[in-house]
Amino acid sequence: QQQVKQSPQSLIVQKGGIPIINCAYENTAFDYFPWYQQFPGKGPALLIAIRPDVSEKKEGRFTISFNKSAKQFSLHIMDSQPGDSATYFCAASKGAQKLVFGQGTRLTINP
Amino acid sequence: EADIYQTPRYLVIGTGKKITLECSQTMGHDKMYWYQQDPGMELHLIHYSYGVNSTEKGDLSSESTVSRIRTEHFPLTLESARPSHTSQYLCASGQAGGSYNEQFFGPGTRLTVL
Numbered sequence: 037q038q039q040v041k042q043s044p045q046s047l048i049v050q051k052g053g054i055p056i057i058n059c060a061y062e063n064t065a066f067d068y069f070p071w072y073q074q075f076p077g078k079g080p081a082l083l084i085a086i087r088p089d090v091s092e093k094k095e096g097r098f099t100i101s102f103n104k105s106a107k108q109f110s111l112h113i114m115d116s117q118p119g120d121s122a123t124y125f126c127a128a129s130k131g132a133q134k135l136v137f138g139q140g141t142r143l144t145i146n147p
Numbered sequence: 148e149a150d151i152y153q154t155p156r157y158l159v160i161g162t163g164k165k166i167t168l169e170c171s172q173t174m175g176h177d178k179m180y181w182y183q184q185d186p187g188m189e190l191h192l193i194h195y196s197y198g199v200n201s202t203e204k205g206d207l208s209s210e211s212t213v214s215r216i217r218t219e220h221f222p223l224t225l226e227s228a229r230p231s232h233t234s235q236y237l238c239a240s241g242q243a244g245g246s247y248n249e250q251f252f253g254p255g256t257r258l259t260v261l
Contacts, residue, residue, distance in 0.1 A: 068248055076187070079237050079252030123187050129248040134180070134205075137190045 039063055040128050042138025049116055050146050057111045057141045059126035064107065066128040070135070071100065071111050074123045083124070084111070116145045150174055153238050153253040160228055161261050168223045168256045170238030177243035179221040180250065183207060184235045196221060197243060228260040 042059045049055045059069075070085035086093045086100040086109065093100045097114040113120055126138040150173040160166055170179065181194040182205075192205030196215040210232070211225050221240075225232055235257050239250040 070249065072252075074187075077254075079239070079254050080190070081252065082249055085249070125190065132243065132248050134192060134195060135248055135250060139189045140187065142187055 039136045040126060040138045042126050042141060044141060045139065046142040046144075048144045048146060051116060051118060053116055053145075055113050055116055055120075055143055055145070057124055057126070057143070058108060059110065059128075059138050060106075060108045061128050061136075062107065063128070063130065063136075065130045066136075067131065068129045069100070069102065069109050070127050071098075072125040072127065072137075074125065074140075080125055113143075118145045118147050121145050151238060151240055151251050151253040153236075153256050155256060156254060157257045157259075159259045159261065162227075162229055164228050166225050166228055166258070168236055168238075168258070170221045170223070170253060171219050172221075172240040172251070172253075173219060174240060174242075174251070175218065176240035176251075177218065178241040178250075179215065180239040180241075181205070181211075181213060181221070181223050182237040182239065183209065184237055184255075186235060190237070194223065228258075230260045233258060233260050 040061050071083045072080035073083045074080040084095045084098050099112040102109045121144050124141045127135040129135045154169045177198045179196045182190045184190050191207035193209040194213040196202045235255045237255045238253040241250045
């Protein structure tokens with residue numbers, strides 16, 4: 037049972053564009069929603085995270101939008117750069133329980 | 148930056164060999180995890196531990212075993228490697244307690260079984 041569904045699987049955007057990656061979850065008890073960024077040959081690194089008591093969180097060029105009623109959250113990257121090319125994973129957890137990861141999105145930013 | 152280390156980074160080995168992938172962290176985290184990942188693909192949890200002498204199997208069935216004798220060390224062992232074990236293995240750790248489940252990942256071990 038896939039509890040977190042991520043889309044699209046891959047995404048190509050021109051430099052300066054705004055890639056959007058979406059995730060949908062099933063378990064309404066989830067209360068922590070992080071995004072991880074992974075470069076080739078590296079482990080994933082926490083990028084940004086949100087709790088369900090807010091609808092949006094910004095950190096630099098990265099924004100999470102959260103829609104509790106729709107059970108969806110998304111990552112937006114403003115003014116995208118070639119250096120943002122990576123695989124992005126959304127995840128969710130309930131309290132301190134183990135994370136459930138999405139399937140990943142391979143993002144390419146063309147110069 | 149998280150201090151979590153994995154060795155070796157790359158391993159090419161023949162079928163039937165016993166291997167141990169090392170993972171250590173210097174943050175004093177109680178929680179540690181092993182994930183299996185084909186390059187750029189989905190992360191699959193294969194083992195986790197919430198403290199010394201505590202280990203659990205993850206969501207993906209694995210022929211590997213783990214041990215947690217010391218807080219900082221969480222090795223993964225394959226008794227008899229097979230080509231189907233070829234993959235990347237990622238170790239992660241996180242702090243117990245609190246209401247968040249932030250995990251810090253190591254750089255991974257790329258295993259190839261011939």
